[in-house]
Amino acid sequence: MDVNSIPILTIVTFLPLIGALIIAVAPPSAARATALAFALLTFVISLFLLVGYLPGRPGFQFVETADWIPAFGIQYKLGADGLSVSLVVLTTLLSWIAILASFKPIQTRIKEYMISFLILEVGMIGVFLALDTFLFYIFWEIVLVPMYLIIGIWGGANRIYATMKFVLYTLVGSLLMLVAILATAFAYQSGHDGAWVGAFDFETLKAYAGTGGFADGLQILAFLAFFLAFAIKVPMFPFHTWLPDAHTEAPTAGSVILAAVLLKLGAYGFIRFALPLYPSAAETFAPVIIVLSLIAIIYGAIVALVQPDLKRLVAYSSVSHMGFVTLGIFVFTEQGLQGAILQMINHGLITGALFLLVGVIYERTHDRTIAKMGGLSAKMPVYVAVFGFFVFASAGLPGLSGFVGEFLVLVGTFEVDPYAAAVATFVMVLAASYLLYMYGRVAFGELSDFLAGLGDHLTDMTPVEILTLVPLGTLVVIFGIQPGLLLDLFQGTVVETLAVVDPASPIEIPQAAVIGLLAIVLILVLARVGWAILRPRPTFEPEGGAAH
């Protein structure tokens, strides 16, 4: 049988949906096992993509096409390149990990939870595989609902506020993106004697954009709409304010998926759609986006420095880390883009793991306040070791994967603007400081009264918890030592994407802004450090009990 005749992408995308349907009709007691089984099965099948994908060939592979709404040329079209494949595998991997990790914390409405999670997986995989802009939008929106439910039903005390904020932010951006998608399709259609065929087909549109088919006015407006949608999702400064709330209130597995995969949707959108379809607009806005990325990098790191809550700290560190991704994308250099994609995957692995680890401690203490922690190494040595490993990875320790991505981004940025690279480098050091500060507070020193009060509840990690972290840790090490494995995979994507952007006009970053940022960083850091030394120690009232 011909391998190519198997609709493997459709199978990967919709297998979780079948699982969801089965769970819906099956008794609740089977929900967990079924969900895990289907997530694992999806993961295994997605590995075949990895095996079957032939790097070095241009364009998309495993393409499946079927007419869907022929009146408007809308197709059901899936296809994958190296970028898609790696992100899909990241998604399927983290999905089963997240499902496994929610076995214990989620004790109510398990059935609904597992269904939501599997539908979420369908949406995420679909986004990475859709090659029709309309279909892409549909998957994009499908992601929204289950995540809304996951935060809203199984989240913390303030979950309704957080989940509403999440939805409204996302929806505003995505609906404008819908307008842009339709406007683009119409621009294509009116450029082709009113024929709708291909008006939503990504490859056709990309080729048309390559010939300068889209007028500048349309490009600017459409790019802005896409930018808003993606920037909210990434999230870029100043559209990030939903993220800390969503993370804080989400259940552990929700946070993991949110950080590890959902944020990547935005970055993926930039690389896949915004750049190739509207190259000249992308060039126009690149300086602004670079400056915003630098601000995000700095801002995220500084705010993370002073967060009293473990989860909020990791959330803000995500803002900072994702700033590297957008920075890498929009400097339009090969290293920059490679670094950005690497960073996407690494951030997925590392931050996912960090949220899992925060979840582990939360399970035992029902608290995430850093100030209440301390001296965990005495009670939970394995935990502290694993935690330390991922903290170092996140801080960018050379040899672990976090380093490679950020380093490549810095190199790429340096080519364009050394000052900008300097800002980013400085923040890397800052990042190390906040993470290590937090780690030190939590892991070492005297066992805090709060933790001591928990007594025997404070057990070390269970085998299941370790199992969830082992794959992530392994990959962090592998990619840290052999980033080439990944780089080869999406080399084609990088080259093709950059080929669209006109290399003749280098990006001009406003120097004043960069130097100003540098100054602000210094001032803020000094001020914060001073404040950290001088401020009165906060005292925390025991809150007691679970939030939910």
Add this chain to the structure above:
Amino acid sequence: MSGSLDAYLILAGLLFAIGSFGFLARRNAISMLMSIELMLNAVNLSIVAFGAFGTDAAMAAQGSVVALMVIAVAAAEATVGLAIVIAIYRNKRTPLVDEYDAMSQ
């Protein structure tokens, strides 16, 4: 004057305005209903006048037919309206519309 379309139309317009004033200003549901009847009759007057001054005899007859239909519709409307008034009067004991405000938030 009776030979000019304008005169009839203005007359109809006046009656229509009177009717709409009654509808907007009165508090009693039945008064409002009567005001609507005035408005419908004003329209009928313009229709008949248009017909009478129309292009041919057929249009004149058409005007009368339309006016007849409007009268019938008005009768149906009055039936329905009065039935509702009686039903609400049974519940509320007042025909004054501005006292029907149970749902206002």
Add this chain to the structure above:
Amino acid sequence: MVMHRLVPIILGLAVIGVVTAVAAAMLVFLGQNWADALFWIFAAVMIGSGLMVVTMRDIIRCGLAMIVCFGALAGIYVILGATLLAAAQVIVYIGAISVLILFAIMLTQTKDAPSRLVFQTQAVPAAIASIVIAIIIALAVVATDWGEAAQRFRITADALSKVLFESYVLPFEVISVLLLAAVIGGVYLAKREPGGPS
């Protein structure tokens, strides 16, 4: 109770009749032709009684003024040559609808019916709006060339039935459906349920 209210009304109608006759004679005397004179009188009665419908305190009198108003309108129909319509106006409106309304008024009139407040609070803006509407309509009417025919066409029952039963047989039939629906629903709504509120 009804009778002693009706007596002054009937007296009033008689007075209106006399005044009308006198006014017509005077108008003719002033140089108007009979059609114009009648038009003026009917118009004046119609507008006057119309104003009474919307302004008078006692709602029964409003109802009676409405009958007068529709009667005057029927007169104008006659001037316009639509005699058949005038007949229908008298029969259906004065004979049926007005009586229905009067009946409803009496059904829903409570002893302490508040005649104190006839108008809503927004009566003044409503009056202004209505005056504006009237002015706009009048201006538009005057400013428009309606392309009206020079002569007027008398509507015979023959022509009317031809239009009605050739071009408009469908609306004619549907009207009966409409009335049926209205009556069924109306009866249902107005019917007192056994055990319901009295």
Add this chain to the structure above:
Amino acid sequence: MSWQDIVTASPFVVGVLTAAAILIVDLIRPGKTPVAVLTALVGLAITGLLTVVVGASVAAGDTPSTAFGGSYQVDALTTFLDLLFVAVIAMTILFGPDYFLPRGLPIAEFAAILVFAMTGAMLISAAADLLVLFIGLELMVLPGYLLAGFHKSDSYSTEGAIKYFLLGSFSSAIFLFGLAYVWGLTGSLRFNVIAEHLTTMATGAVALSPGLAIGLAFLTTGVAFKIAAVPFHYWTPDAYQGSPTPVTGYLSVLPKIGAFALILRLFVEALGPLADWWLPVVIVLATITMTLGNLVALTQDNVKRMLAYSSIAHTGYMLVGLAAWAQDPGVDGIGALLFYGVAYAFMNLGAFAVIAALQKRTGVTSSLGTFAGLGRREPIMAILMTLFLLSLIGIPPTAGFLAKAGIILAAVEAGGPLTILAVIMVVNAAVAAFYYLRVVVYMFMRDAPSEMPALRHGGLLWGGLAAAAALTILLGLFPTGLLEAASEAAQSIVGQPPT
């Protein structure tokens, strides 16, 4: 009147006969709900079948497309709308008994009045003449007033009914005034003659005459009342909140789509040549209608009232489709409007049906609190409600999403001010998400203040809900058939193929 006329108009005739049959059956077997419902459904099925048959036969040229001296016409639009009307009425009848029987209200009268209203809407969709159009309109709205007050011992119901009736009749008078002037100026009641006349008028050097302007203004105002466009929407919230819930669902769908049918027949077919003149009004109406509808909906704590305001917002979205066509006749805005109408009908009916189902227990209000803990108490009901609400927001893959996308696409195609309107529309859609999702929050994220046992719902209700839900999803996944039908229906009055 000939046999041929009856054949062409047979769906309408059978509709009337169905209503009569329900009444007769009720006379023979008084108070037998199943018999009445069965009669109604059979009659509606025949009506629907005849609609299809006549539509196909007319399309094939076997049956004349006009009847009754040219005052009645059958084209693709008629068939499209009639089928929708039949479906809406059938669903409403399914949703009725669960709500009415515990309150001791008769089903037969309910069904008969509903079917009468449906025939009115069918007459509008088949009108080729102003008089027929007006009488169709009255036949559609008069039963609506009665239905609003159907729960006659309930003061909310009668209060809503009287307000609905008074404003409805007022708007009918205004509308009629406009009709009179259009007739007076063009000398004809037939759409095609009016259109011809207006075309010469519009293309000629003569500007819009004041008389025509007045007529147009009154017509627009009257219609704006009927579709509850802001600022002519006052009657909607009270009428919707007060009416018995299944009636509210009906009121939010059939009279609205019927009024849009009227717009298509009157403004597009007859007054199409004046599109340049009414377009700015539609744009302004659409903008304030959707914006105000959504903003006020945000503040509502009663779900019925909230959905009433939200239906105002949906009116605004549909007007965008109309505006798109008026701006550029090459754009299939009408087709998008029709698609939206269908999607809106099923999702809105479904949402109201869920509220009605919850109110099976008499005394239960439609406040948000009623929905607290529904996800735990009646998970299937809660999931269905979520589906309808998501569709109302416009989340894929539901019909509501494609409907919105179609309207936006039409607006983008039309370009100019319509592009801005499209952006206003999506911002509105995002705002709307907030209040729709509040219901979801209550259903899944709040617990009921007191534990109530789950209700047992009737088979009819479940059937209707299943149909509404299935359509909401299927039209979202496989819209091609409906898209083509809508586009064909639009072409039949616009008269040129959409690009």
